[in-house]
Amino acid sequence: PDAGESVPHLHVHLLGKRALAWPPG
Numbered sequence: 001p002d003a004g005e006s007v008p009h010l011h012v013h014l015l016g017k018r019a020l021a022w023p024p025g
Helices: 002-021
Strands: none
């Protein structure tokens, strides 16, 4: 269960950072 909660957390962080560094345009 610990890994399951750690997976989405990392995914969100990576997505958020990527979205900021690479804006949809």
